[in-house]
Amino acid sequence: MRPWYRLCYKFIEAIKLGYYQTRVEGFENVPAGGCLVVSNHASFLDPTTVGWALQRECYFLARKTLFKPPVMSRLLPICNVVPIDQDNADLPSMRRVIRLMKDDGFPVILFPEGTRTEDGRLLKAQPGAAFLACKAGVPILPVRLYGSFEAWPRQRKFPGYHPMRVVIGKPFTPGRGKTKQDYEAIAERMMREIGAL
Numbered sequence: 001m002r003p004w005y006r007l008c009y010k011f012i013e014a015i016k017l018g019y020y021q022t023r024v025e026g027f028e029n030v031p032a033g034g035c036l037v038v039s040n041h042a043s044f045l046d047p048t049t050v051g052w053a054l055q056r057e058c059y060f061l062a063r064k065t066l067f068k069p070p071v072m073s074r075l076l077p078i079c080n081v082v083p084i085d086q087d088n089a090d091l092p093s094m095r096r097v098i099r100l101m102k103d104d105g106f107p108v109i110l111f112p113e114g115t116r117t118e119d120g121r122l123l124k125a126q127p128g129a130a131f132l133a134c135k136a137g138v139p140i141l142p143v144r145l146y147g148s149f150e151a152w153p154r155q156r157k158f159p160g161y162h163p164m165r166v167v168i169g170k171p172f173t174p175g176r177g178k179t180k181q182d183y184e185a186i187a188e189r190m191m192r193e194i195g196a197l
Contacts (some may be wrong), residue, residue, distance in 0.1 A: 041111035
C-alpha cells in the first residue's frame with residue numbers, strides 16, 4: 001500500500017475492529033492479481049468495509065455526483081475512488097478501470113446493484129459490472145456484507161452501532177461475454193454468488 005492509502009486503511013481498521021467489531025470470513029479466497037470485487041450494497045459503510053476486509057490497496061467506483069462538492073472532488077481521488085457516469089456510456093472511466101485490473105493488478109470494488117437497498121434485500125444487478133470483468137479478463141470475487149444495513153440504512157442520517165461481518169466467496173471466471181444478454185446472465189450470476197454466501 002502507498003503511504004497515504006495505508007494511513008487511511010489503518011484509520012478505517014481502528015473503526016471496523018474497535019467500534020463495529022467486524023469479522024472477516026474467507027480471506028484466503030482473495031486472489032493476488034487484479035479482480036473485480038462485487039458486493040451487496042446496503043449502507044454508506046460498505047465501500048470502506050469491503051476495502052478494509054481485502055487487506056490490499058483497492059480502487060472503488062462511485063457515481064460522478066459524489067464528486068460535485070469541492071472537498072469531495074479533492075478527497076475522493078486520493079482515496080482511489082474513480083468517478084463514473086451511471087446514466088451514460090462513460091468510456092474513459094471504463095477504460096481506466098479495465099487498465100487498473102488488467103494491467104496494474106489492482107482489485108476494483110463495485111456494487112452491481114447500483115444503489116443501496118431500501119429494505120436489506122438483494123436487488124437486481126446491472127450488466128455494466130459484468131461488461132467490465134469480461135473486457136478486463138479478470139476473475140470476479142463475490143463478497144457479502146452483514147450488519148451494515150442495521151448500522152446505517154439509507155433512511156437514517158447518521159450511523160449507529162451494529163456488529164458487522166464480511167464473507168468473501170470464491171472467485172469465478174466470467175468468460176467472454178459479447179452481447180447484452182451475456183452480460184445480463186453474468187450479472188445475475190454475481191447476485192446468485194453473493195446471495196449464496
